[in-house]
Amino acid sequence: MPDRMAPFEPLDILRELQVPVLILDGTGEVLFANRSFEALFGSAGVQEVIRIVRAGGFRPGTFTFPARANYRTLEVDVRLHTAGRGDPLCLVTAADAADRVSSEADLQFCNRRLEIINRIIHASASPMTLEEILQAVIRQTVELMDFDAGAVYLVDRHRRRADIRAFYGMYDLYFPDVLTIEICRARYREVFGEGRACYAEKYCSVEHETGELGVFSLASIPITGPSGVIGSVNIASSSFHRFTSLEKDILEAIGEEIGGAIARAVLAEDLESAHREADFYLDLMVHDINNANTIALGNLGVLESRLDGSFAEEIRKVENGLCASSEIIAGVSRLRSLTEPMHAPEAVNLDAVIRNAIRLFPDAKIVYAGTAAKVRADDLLTEVFANIVGNAVKFGGADTRVTVSVAERGDDMLVTVADTGPGIPDTLKETIFNRLERGGGRRPGMGLGLYISRRLVERYGGRIWVEDRDAGDPGAGTSVRVLLVAAGN
DSSP, rough: OOOOOOOOOOOHHHHHHHOOOOEEETSSSSSEEOOOHHHHHHHHHHHHHHHHHHHHOOOEEEEEEEEEETTTOOOOEEEEEOOOOSSSEEEEEEEEEHHOOOOOHHHHHHHHHHHHHHHHHHHSSSOOHHHHHHHHHHHHHHHTTOEEEEEEEETTTTTTEEEEEEEEEEEGTTOOSSSEETTTTTHHHIIIIIIIOOOOOOOOOOOOTTTOOBEEEEEEEEEETTTTEEEEEEEESSOOOOOOOHHHHHHHHHHHHHHHHHHHHHHHHHHHHHHHHHHHHHHHHHHHHHHHHHHHHHHHHHHHHOOOOHHHHHHEEEEEHHHHHHHHHHHHHHHHHHHOOOOEEEEEEEEHHHHHHHTTTTEEESEEOOOOOOEOOOOTTHHHHHHHHEEEEEEHTTTTTTEEEEEETEEEEEEEEOOOOOOOOGGGTTTTTTTTOOOOOOOOOOHHHHHHHHHHHTTTTEEEEEEEEEEEEEEEEEEEEEEHHHHHH
């Protein structure tokens, strides 16, 4: 290695640059032109460039220039640089305009694809129905690749077939409505069985209309959820397309990205279907049991009229059992209504509600002074007090007295239904509003009435609980308290 390095000559570097460079002084004289510039423009071209720069007053800017060969258009860039003293130097560089246009087109193309991918991800994460999600995904994927058609298949629960659930474009020329997974073509077996994407870049044997070219390029992408492959995204084009590595990565990422959202949407759809089916069978059961009870009660009435009085008690027991069966069915129907979305509570006349409940027990000893209060509820509020008063009358016995009173408690209204019956033990006070609790050693009850009452009161934003009529003496009777939101609060 020599002791001293050779002197550094910047122009030597400029001469070897592939970028065309021309340097002019303030009068337009050529100070330097590298080989790339001369080769690109030729002698005549260099002189023409100098003329244009001089005519423009050496102002910085850009202009186009026809190349000496290949019929290309060059983009010439003029810049001024101060050399430290004296007039500034004029630096002229050139580039093929087609290269810049191509780069900008590639950038725009990438930006468009990123925008479409964002739409696909947004669609899969949005609170749409399964059909809406699938339709948005397939349309955006087809547009992403600028293909002709697309279809989304979802695998059935037995994993024997895949049904088309969404489509876009002239899908029926390319995709069947159903794929039988065990015997379908190899590419679909790879997708559904092995979870591998499949790309076809040649003519595929599919049925098509006269004059149609059929599928020349096709991609089948697995949709993967928590349990594995749940479907596939398929796109097709009658034009030849060579899939790049980036395009494959993007398509396969889409299948993975949307899998979780589609799996959740499928579960929600299955759950909704199961609810509809359960509602159908429940409606059928309620209808048939009520019809059977009505027929049985009618036959018992006829039988009672034909038999002597010795069978009257037994017939009444059977009738009571059938009536209890009808009450259970009615209770189940009310419970179903509690699962339905509730409209905003309205101002309800509390006095009318309580009096309607009391009228259901004309033989009971009930005291009620009335009220002018209004509360936030709906037309099911009568059910609450019918259940409470009914329990007091039913379990208290023939001599039970029931008192209904209404009082203000802050911004709310407190309704108290007190009876002189046998009371409720402390151990049961917290449980009698639970579903199907029968009250321990008290007379058998169905347990749905108070549970329904609690559910309704809580829907109205209120509270229900039970206390001793006389504090500390459970055997002296019961007080059921219902706290409701006063209308306007």
